[in-house]
Amino acid sequence: MAKFMFLYRGGHEKMKEMSPEQMQQGVQAWMSWIQGGTDAGWLLDGGDGLNAEGQVVQSDLSVIDGPFAESKELVGGYSMVEAADLGAATELAKTSPMPAAGGTVEVRQLSGHTSD
């Protein structure tokens, strides 16, 4: 088995127009997905959301406000997943609520944790 990180991006455009009831459905969809993955064992850590505002330390140690990416490019959260290979992890990413919310999931394998 290998470990993967899911990086969630975007979905903000749809969010702005959401009604409270749709927000409820959104939160509920995420919570059931996280619960389901945890119970099944493939979700190692549901992870967390990331606030948009932050700072970036440059190579010369200067600090800039950032990351200033387009909101659909900005990483908005992450989760940790265990799967047999990249293909299997990608299939799991498809089951997340992110695509339906208008966002993307980037699936990346952790380099140092490949076991076999």
Place this chain on the structure above:
Amino acid sequence: MSAEGVSTGATQLVEHFFRHESAKLIAVLTRAFGFSRLDLVEDKVQESMLAAMQAWRQRGVPTNPAGWIYRVARNRILDALRREEAHQRALALSHQTEADVELLVTEWLSEDQLPDSLLRMIFVCCHPALDRRSQIAMTLKILCGFSLAEIARGLLVSTEAAKKRVQRAKKTLAQQQVEIDLPSSAHLQARLSVVQEVLYLMFNEGYSTSQGIEPLREDICEEAARLCHLLCEHRAFSTPSTRALMALMLFHASRLEARVDSQGAVVLLADQDRSKWDRQLIAVADSWLERSKGESPSRFHLEAAIARVHCQADCVSSTDWGLIVRLYDRLLALNPSPLYILNRAVARGESGEVDAALADLESIRTGRAMSNYSLLDCAAGRLHELADNDAAAREAYTAALSAAVAPHEQALLRKKLEQLLPDEPA
């Protein structure tokens, strides 16, 4: 990190939590910062709920989710106010310090004080300076947490029209310099009857099947009943007519599920599976009606009594139509509405007076007071059927079909016409 930030890992929210939290916070915070800040408050509450969604979806719901959203909303509103000119800010804080306002808001959000803010907001949204449609739209927006798109879907208008209606209503209320107050005792009766009227119309918007069934519209029924219940729990507003309205809504609500078949098609009262009617709800409605005795019955009393007769009958033929006719007579004495005449005509027909009933319908037709003649032709069709005059029934249903707009109404009428086909000559 604050205690609220710690996840409990809870994966369930109370039903309609966001919707009701939105209404609650908008009512209390607008009361604190003044009606002129309604737009700011609405924006910040929306932002806070989005922040909650982002923060909770992966970590679960915090121990006190309502407190979490409130704190974020409060901070964002105060931040926005701090960016304003000093005199404007002073106005928003009504010469109080931020700490004073915070104390006040915390008190108003407490369980025993919350209804007061919600009721004040109901009276603002149902202000007599607004027309009925705007009052309904404002109530759905502010007190029920409906988005403009949802209001549009519920009221069968475009989102643009719903937006304009809400914006105009806010402008009118601002021009009236409304206070977020309860009506004075001198105006209480008149103001309360407007609120009752709005809630009943809102309920009917949700209940009506004229455009088919849409789950969101049942939410409108539920919200109207919830707000009516809020009135019922207040000493000054729990009048006999408010309680009768509560009973009326619950009698209707008991039949919500039976109005639709498994394919989502509308089922008429006569064809409904009465075992699907919610007996528990009917019992609750009964007890509200019993507690609604007053000096003279209102339209809500009489309409609730009619709904009760239907709820008590096992089938159409065992319904006490004579009693229904007498109740419509009394309603007509209060308000000579053509819709009451039409409904009484159907009841008269069912109780055996078909000729008198047909004459009633003719009087409405010549009076030209109805907007929906398809309804009139449907009623006439039913009366002719009762008189075993199939040819006349066919003619009436055909006329109704030519005016029917909604696909499910057309389907119902086509089915009627098929059943009435003349026997093939042997």
